[in-house]
Structure formats: C-alpha cells, structure tokens
Amino acid sequence: MPLLKVSNVSKSFGKVVALQNTAIKVEIGEVHILIGSNGCGKSTLCKIIAGSVRPDRGSIQINDQPVSFHSPIDAFQAGIGVFYQELSLSKLRTVGENIFLGNLPVNRLGLIDQKKLKQRATAIMKPFAEVVGADFHPGAIISDLREDQRQIVEILKTISTDAKILIFDEPTSSLDRKQVKVFFELIGRLRKQGKAIIFISHRLDEVFEIGDKITVMRDANTVAELKVADTDKDSIVHLMVGQKIEYQNNHQETLDSERKTVLDIQHLSGSNFDDVSFEMKRGEILGFGGLHGQGQSDILQTIFGVRPATNGKIVVKGQVAPKMSPHKAVDLGFAYISGDRVRQGIIQNRPIVENLSPVSLVKNRHLLFSRARMAEKSKPVLKQLNTLFSGFETSVNNLSGGNQQKIVISRWLIDNPEILLLDDPTKGIDLQAKADLFSMIRQLLKTGVSIILYSSEDEELLNNTDRVLVFHGGEITRELVGDERTEFNLYQAAFGDSAKLAL
Amino acid sequence: MTGLNLTMKRSKKRSFRRMMLDYPYLMSLMVCLFLLIVNGIFEPRSLGFEGLLGTLNSYLPLMIVAMGQTYVVFAGDIDLSVGSIISLVNVATVALIAYYGSGYDAIGIGILCGLGIGVACGFFNGICIAVFRFQPIVTTFATGVIFGGLALWIMPNSGMAVPEYYWDNYAGEVLGIPFVILILIFMALLITIIARHKFTLLLKAIGDDIQPAFQTGLPVVQTRIKGYMMCGLFAAISSLCLTGDTASGDPLLGVKTTLLSVAAVVLGGTALSGGSGSTIGSAVGALIIGLIGSVVFFAGISYEYQNLVQGLIVLLALAGGVMVSKR
Numbered sequence A: 001m002p003l004l005k006v007s008n009v010s011k012s013f014g015k016v017v018a019l020q021n022t023a024i025k026v027e028i029g030e031v032h033i034l035i036g037s038n039g040c041g042k043s044t045l046c047k048i049i050a051g052s053v054r055p056d057r058g059s060i061q062i063n064d065q066p067v068s069f070h071s072p073i074d075a076f077q078a079g080i081g082v083f084y085q086e087l088s089l090s091k092l093r094t095v096g097e098n099i100f101l102g103n104l105p106v107n108r109l110g111l112i113d114q115k116k117l118k119q120r121a122t123a124i125m126k127p128f129a130e131v132v133g134a135d136f137h138p139g140a141i142i143s144d145l146r147e148d149q150r151q152i153v154e155i156l157k158t159i160s161t162d163a164k165i166l167i168f169d170e171p172t173s174s175l176d177r178k179q180v181k182v183f184f185e186l187i188g189r190l191r192k193q194g195k196a197i198i199f200i201s202h203r204l205d206e207v208f209e210i211g212d213k214i215t216v217m218r219d220a221n222t223v224a225e226l227k228v229a230d231t232d233k234d235s236i237v238h239l240m241v242g243q244k245i246e247y248q249n250n251h252q253e254t255l256d257s258e259r260k261t262v263l264d265i266q267h268l269s270g271s272n273f274d275d276v277s278f279e280m281k282r283g284e285i286l287g288f289g290g291l292h293g294q295g296q297s298d299i300l301q302t303i304f305g306v307r308p309a310t311n312g313k314i315v316v317k318g319q320v321a322p323k324m325s326p327h328k329a330v331d332l333g334f335a336y337i338s339g340d341r342v343r344q345g346i347i348q349n350r351p352i353v354e355n356l357s358p359v360s361l362v363k364n365r366h367l368l369f370s371r372a373r374m375a376e377k378s379k380p381v382l383k384q385l386n387t388l389f390s391g392f393e394t395s396v397n398n399l400s401g402g403n404q405q406k407i408v409i410s411r412w413l414i415d416n417p418e419i420l421l422l423d424d425p426t427k428g429i430d431l432q433a434k435a436d437l438f439s440m441i442r443q444l445l446k447t448g449v450s451i452i453l454y455s456s457e458d459e460e461l462l463n464n465t466d467r468v469l470v471f472h473g474g475e476i477t478r479e480l481v482g483d484e485r486t487e488f489n490l491y492q493a494a495f496g497d498s499a500k501l502a503l
Numbered sequence B: 001m002t003g004l005n006l007t008m009k010r011s012k013k014r015s016f017r018r019m020m021l022d023y024p025y026l027m028s029l030m031v032c033l034f035l036l037i038v039n040g041i042f043e044p045r046s047l048g049f050e051g052l053l054g055t056l057n058s059y060l061p062l063m064i065v066a067m068g069q070t071y072v073v074f075a076g077d078i079d080l081s082v083g084s085i086i087s088l089v090n091v092a093t094v095a096l097i098a099y100y101g102s103g104y105d106a107i108g109i110g111i112l113c114g115l116g117i118g119v120a121c122g123f124f125n126g127i128c129i130a131v132f133r134f135q136p137i138v139t140t141f142a143t144g145v146i147f148g149g150l151a152l153w154i155m156p157n158s159g160m161a162v163p164e165y166y167w168d169n170y171a172g173e174v175l176g177i178p179f180v181i182l183i184l185i186f187m188a189l190l191i192t193i194i195a196r197h198k199f200t201l202l203l204k205a206i207g208d209d210i211q212p213a214f215q216t217g218l219p220v221v222q223t224r225i226k227g228y229m230m231c232g233l234f235a236a237i238s239s240l241c242l243t244g245d246t247a248s249g250d251p252l253l254g255v256k257t258t259l260l261s262v263a264a265v266v267l268g269g270t271a272l273s274g275g276s277g278s279t280i281g282s283a284v285g286a287l288i289i290g291l292i293g294s295v296v297f298f299a300g301i302s303y304e305y306q307n308l309v310q311g312l313i314v315l316l317a318l319a320g321g322v323m324v325s326k327r
Helices: A042-049 A072-077 A095-099 A114-132 A147-160 A177-192 A204-210 A233-241 A296-303 A326-331 A339-344 A352-356 A358-363 A371-384 A401-413 A431-446 A458-464 A487-494 B002-022 B026-042 B049-074 B082-099 B104-131 B136-154 B164-171 B179-196 B198-208 B210-215 B220-246 B257-267 B279-298 B303-326
Strands: A004-013 A016-026 A030-035 A057-062 A065-067 A080-083 A165-169 A196-200 A213-218 A221-227 A261-270 A273-281 A285-290 A309-316 A334-338 A419-423 A450-454 A467-472 A475-481
Touching (some): A004 A042, A016 A030, A016 A042, A016 A196, A030 A042, A030 A177, A030 A204, A042 A196, A072 A080, A080 A147, A095 A114, A095 A147, A114 A177, A147 A177, A177 A196, A177 A204, A204 A233, A213 A233, A221 A233, A261 A296, A273 A309, A273 A450, A273 A475, A285 A296, A296 A334, A326 A334, A326 A358, A334 A339, A334 A401, A352 A401, A371 A431, A401 A431, A431 A450, A431 A458, A458 A487, A467 A487, A475 A487, B026 B279, B026 B303, B049 B082, B049 B198, B049 B220, B049 B257, B049 B279, B082 B136, B082 B220, B082 B257, B104 B136, B104 B164, B104 B220, B164 B179, B164 B220, B179 B198, B198 B210, B210 B220, B257 B303, B279 B303
Parallel strands (some): A030 A196, A030 A213, A080 A165, A165 A196, A334 A419, A419 A450
Antiparallel strands (some): A004 A057, A057 A065, A213 A221, A261 A273, A467 A475
C-alpha cells in the first residue's frame, strides 16, 4: 500500500496545461525520483502535493485516506515537508530560527526558548559541520550566507519536522560533491526511518546513486514508472524525449570559417556561471540550451552589462569591451530581448510611437524627439514582424496582446543591432508573435546580424540554431553541431551525464 | 595579505550588521542621548528629575502608540488609523465613565471598555487587510476616517470632564514613585516579554517575505490580525494616558499622533518594509521627536520657524540612520 497516492491530477493556468492526468505513488521507505525536462510539470505537481497550488481535478490519498489541501498549513499538518527550489527562508532571521520556524521550541507562555533552539539547531546541523565552513552556525543570519549554505538550511528545515512525506525540489543544485554526499547519507537514514521521499533532480548520476524508483514526466504527463535497478541512463533520456523528431539544418551555409568573429567570450565568470568561453561569427545563430536556470540568462545579462562579470573578457569585433553597462552595450550594437520583460516593457496607455522609442533614444542623442522620424524609421521592422496597427499615434492598448509584444520587440531592432541577445524570448509571447519573430530572425541573419538564442523550449532551440552550447551548473558541458543537434544529445548533456561528456 | 585583510574587513562589516540586527535601537539611543545633552545645554533644568519627568509625561502616550505601530510594521503592514483609535477610545471612555456615574466602578468599566474598543478597531483593520487582502495604507486611512467619525458622533464637541480620581491618580504617585514611571516600567516589561514571544518572530518572518512564510505553513492571516489587534490595544492604552493628561474628552485628540507614530518607528531603526527592528527603538524614536520639539523651543527659535526647524531635524536624524545602516 503506497503512503502517498496521487491520481488523475490535472491543472491549467489559463490556457496553458501544466498537468494532465498525472499520477505518482510513493511507498514507505522509498526514494522516488521525479524527472523530466523544462516545463514538464514537475514543480507544479510538487506544489499541488504541498498545498500551495490547488489542482483542477484529481485526488490525493495518504494512507488510503483522501485528502484535500487548501493551504500549505493543511499539507504540513498532514505530514508533508517540502524543500522549495526557490527556498522558503526568512533572509533577516538566523539559521536556527529558520530551521525551526514551523515548530519553535516555546515554553508555556509562548516565549521562545533560545537555549533549546540553539541546542536543537546545533544537533541537526552537526552532520554538515565539516563541509560548510565555520561561518555556518545557528546564530548566522541567512542573508550573510552563501547559496550552498542557504540550501543546506532549507534541507535541514525540511527534515526538522516529523513529516512522513518529504519532497525535495532540486535540493542539490548549489551543493558541492562533499555536501551532496552528506546529504545523501541523511536521505539514506530517513529512508530507513520509513519516510517516503520524492526527489526532483537534474543530475542523472544522482538518480542512480540515491533513487529506488523513477517517475518520468513529459509534456505535463507522467509517462513511466520504473525501478532504478531495472533501467539505465539512456532509457530514461529516451523516455524524456519521447518520439524522435528530425531537425532541419537551415543555416548550414553560415558556418563557413571565413566569416569574421564578431563576439569572443573568454573565460567569463559571474554569478551562477563560471569560466565560459565561446566565439560567434557574423551572421551566425548560436543556441544556449540545457535546463532552466543553469546560467544561460546570467551570461546574456552579463554580456549586456546588467550584471557584473567577476572575471574574463568580452571581445567585440576584435576590441576588448570595457566594463559593460546596458548603455554601453547598446552603443556597441547589442540588443537584449527577454521573454520575461516583453509584457512588462509595454508603456501602458501611451501611443505606439512612444512605445517604439526608448532604445532609440538611448542610442541616438537627439536634442528633440521627432515623432515623425521615429515612425518613419520603425516602419520596416514593424512590417517584417507583420505588426497590425492603425496609426502611430493610437494608444498601444488598442492593439492585441501579440501586437503589443511585437512593438516591444521592434524597439530593439529599429537601429540595426549587430548582435542580438535573445533571453528565452518566446516565454512570454503568443504563438503568432513567435512565428513572426523567427521569420524576422532568419531575415536578420541574412543581413549579417549575429544572434544568441537561449530558449527553454528545446524544439524551438534545435529548429532555429546552427550550433547549440549546452549548459549544466553554469558551465558548458557540450557543443552540438549539425547532426548532433538531437533532443537525445541535448537532454543527455543537460542532465549532466558525465560519462558522455568525453565525446 | 590582501585576502586576509579583505576577510577581516568583511567580518568587521558583518559584526556591525549583526549588532544593528540584534540591537536595532543603538543608533537611535545615541541620537536620543545627544539631543538630551543639547537640550541640557540650552536649558540645564531640563536634565533634572522634574524636567525629565515632564518630558516623559508629555511623550509617554506617543511612545506607547509607536510601540504598538511597530508590531504592524514588523509584518510589513502599517496602521494609519491609530490617531482615530486614540480619539475614539478617549471619547468612549469619558462618556462611559460619566454614564455610569463617575464612581470608581465607572472608571473601571470605562477603562476596560476603552481597551476593548482599541482591540476591536485593530481586529477590524486586520480582517480587512489580512483576510480580504485590502491594501494597508488605504484601508487604515479609510478605517481611520470611520473611527474618527464615530468619535465625533459620540461626542461632537470636546469638553466633557473626567472625574478627579482619574487624572489625580495619573499625575500622582504610588509608593513615592510617579505613576507615569510605573506605566513606563509596566510597558517596558510588556514589550520585552512580547519581543521574546513567538508572535514577534512570526510577524518578522512574514514581513521579511510573505511567500516563504506562507509556504512554511505559518498562520500568516491570524498573525497579521493579531498584529493589528496589538496595535489597537497599545493605541487604547496611549489614549487612556492622554485622557489622564488632558482630563477631558476630545474627539480630535489623536489627529496628530498617526504620522508621528510612524516617524517614531522609523527613527527607532525599524524598517518600514518589515522584517526587522524593535519596539524599544520605537519608544526611543518617540522620545527623539519629543526632544527635538523641546530643543527647538529652548533654543529660542521664534514661533513661526519652529515647525520648519523641527521637520528639518527629523529629516536629518533619518538621513543619519539610513547612512549608518547602509555602510
């Protein structure tokens, strides 16, 4: 009899289907791995079990008893403990307070017993004492801690309760090898104590190290449940990929070596990525792939000067770029379009012409803003993107959502950028705008613009790029060129399958 | 060498930050002492027992409201209705005491009802904000108008007097100790206990970041409501003190107090964004506001400039606090 049984759970956010008839069963004393690519619904499934998202349909049973959670408090009381990927810590509170926030040691009056809190915290932190550094103690403030230390606090917080079902959503992403080892020993002990553990991982190696069973998810569905002992890495990757799709090689001709190098990144490091080097040629479209949040956005933002680089060089057309800022980047011919910002970038209730102008105003320092010149200049771009609008002076709010997004994208393309940085550009935009954006991209490539495309949608990435750099943990793990660009190879590298990296 | 230097610098910076987190009122305490000294230079008598007692007498009510306001601010909320709660509790208490015949029992009933009204006002604010998710600034501004309106409805004109025992006791002594000092000691004990209670930690965790607090399974809604109720209770206590000072009912008694209480909280080192600070700091902040007033007065600045100078000094004190905490 499974301790936790989730059946037929579905959830949609607006038109987006996040989960469709998903099911998972977890037994006592079992470490159950949940694995799948970006946006397959893992986190949503976890949040439903944890009570912070309510399902549209389906049932959850604990010990054969149906349960229904209205808030995390309900789930907490039903014995579910959760490690949240984005961490659930109070940054200005101490380590001890955070670990026991849900069940503070108090006396009869409700006053906190500081001594007991410290004792308990010290005890629970002990296994990690040797692998985290001296500044990690019960009285340390969270905001002073490194990312790995914070992650360990979240781990301890999760296991400090007497929850029977523990969910870990990517608990090891910032931990080093030694810390992971201590953590896995801890998991082993919890397993012996009869806890049921759900473990989401982005490292295939870990799956085989710690897991008993695996549930594979793909496109909002749970597609298979396997015993770890009966399977291997390749089969899991195949299950995540699903049916095989052939990708066309659109831009093979752009790869000739005689083209000039426009961007040369040398040993660039910054927050969330380390020692990244690559070159890009004129008219090339280079893809950044891998799982979400492996440093891809951070690199693009660092190149554009939004975040500081801690080390390394950015060489633009043979010249070493000075300390970057977005303003300088625009001057050097960069444009940066982020899918996150497209919706936010709209200047509400203002005419279209004003919505087109911000980047152009930064780049060309005219004393006066000429609406007519702005409108004239933006016509070709708007036409290429198939933007439908009645006049430059109409309010942007009269446009459909997709056309509003095209206006925001246009503002970056008006002044002929030479290097286009696309940071998951289609995340926020609708299907039609997406198709028009990619047809525009193909036009731009022909005119010699170079493009870096980071996309969390693997199909889009493989379909539209010449070359793909796959990132894992802030490093490039593999370069896929030509026929190597398959979903299988992409997933294998994205999940850090180290055995294959030597290829 | 440089590496070592750097870590030392870093740890020094950390220990300073640490001190500000553990004792957020240190800076304000220093500012307060400085103002006391300046005050003493202009008017030596102000540093004597009588002078200090006089200052305490005038600013105890503001200190108490500011303490209450702090609980709400801990959670990242704000209460702009405290002034009106003070007015409402004042007129209700005075009217009830008169209604029940102005005896000792009438005073008892009046005080208990006054405290109850304060808590009820806070409960109403809390329900609107934590349950219905209304925006705190606008909500408490609006409920403040409601509470103030109720006060005017109960007592359209100021003037109804309280019985002599009430204000005589407030201004008097018990066992040779002035009554206001006893109240101060009582309040100090109360806030020290509350500071160690789970309640304060939960408020701060919510103010720090509400999403993780919710995901951790903390009773977010209940705690925010309790914060507002605590604030209402403290406003009521403050109102009862003010009543002892003015000895009469006044439907506009608390009008000026609202923003002063917020200023006192900030001067006391509590972040308006929530998550950190202390109630003691707010009490000190209230004293700072009081002392600035008296410095301006004793310095002999002519009447028409007093407000201007007072405002500038408050701004300066705030700027100093910001600079120190950002170092």
